[in-house]
Amino acid sequence: AQSVTQPDIHITVSEGASLELRCNYSYGATPYLFWYVQSPGQGLQLLLKYFSGDTLVQGIKGFEAEFKRSQSSFNLRKPSVHWSDAAEYFCAVGGDTGFQKLVFGTGTRLLVSP
Amino acid sequence: DAGVIQSPRHEVTEMGQEVTLRCKPISGHDYLFWYRQTMMRGLELLIYFNNNVPIDDSGMPEDRFSAKMPNASFSTLKIQPSEPRDSAVYFCASRNSQATEAFFGQGTRLTVV
Numbered sequence: 306a307q308s309v310t311q312p313d314i315h316i317t318v319s320e321g322a323s324l325e326l327r328c329n330y331s332y333g334a335t336p337y338l339f340w341y342v343q344s345p346g347q348g349l350q351l352l353l354k355y356f357s358g359d360t361l362v363q364g365i366k367g368f369e370a371e372f373k374r375s376q377s378s379f380n381l382r383k384p385s386v387h388w389s390d391a392a393e394y395f396c397a398v399g400g401d402t403g404f405q406k407l408v409f410g411t412g413t414r415l416l417v418s419p
Numbered sequence: 420d421a422g423v424i425q426s427p428r429h430e431v432t433e434m435g436q437e438v439t440l441r442c443k444p445i446s447g448h449d450y451l452f453w454y455r456q457t458m459m460r461g462l463e464l465l466i467y468f469n470n471n472v473p474i475d476d477s478g479m480p481e482d483r484f485s486a487k488m489p490n491a492s493f494s495t496l497k498i499q500p501s502e503p504r505d506s507a508v509y510f511c512a513s514r515n516s517q518a519t520e521a522f523f524g525q526g527t528r529l530t531v532v
Contacts, residue, residue, distance in 0.1 A: 337519075346525065347525055348423070348510055348512075348522075348524050348526055349510070349523040350523070351520045354520070356519070395462065405450075406467075409461055409462035410461065411461040412461060412462075
């Protein structure tokens with residue numbers, strides 16, 4: 306069965322600084338990988354996804370993520386953080402059943418300082 | 420489109436009472452998912468439906484939980500009797516079988532006292 310680890314519970318970044326959120330997965334084959342964002346009191350919104358092909362994927366709101374098979378990682382990046390990016394970010398992996406049964410990480414809460 | 424609509428947004432109930440959470444998926448979506456989010460366990464898939472039929476309910480914690488989808492535009496998640504450990508945010512999500520992205524509702528925050 307697949308699993309996801311997000312090692313950072315909280316991250317604080319200054320506005321305008323770059324951001325990298327870590328995600329490590331466990332799955333024997335090529336996984337389906339997702340990043341979702343959850344703003345306070347809201348549901349989850351898909352930022353980007355990886356199924357195959359180019360290992361650098363672009364998403365909404367200026368986010369990108371890179372799939373690295375050798376490191377079992379799918380880290381999320383943004384070159385310049387805005388205060389509105391403060392939210393909780395979830396990495397998710399789909400495996401045997403594709404994207405029907407997504408397994409989510411525990412999330413990383415991003416705080417943006419002025 | 421109004422998106423996935425969940426009701427109520429907040430529910431406070433006493434232990435032992437029956438609780439019913441409601442979800443209206445996006446029109447045309449044929450997959451519906453119920454998730455539970457807690458601090459301890461994060462986001463867990465409870466059950467999902469395809470064309471109103473339950474496909475996988477292995478995530479339902481116990482018999483106190485039940486979910487139904489009587490038609491393509493409505494689903495319920497019922498807890499009877501409720502317990503304090505059921506306190507969580509419950510999300511409903513829906514997806515079109517032609518797409519890979521599931522759209523989430525805003526969730527129902529359940530507090531059982």
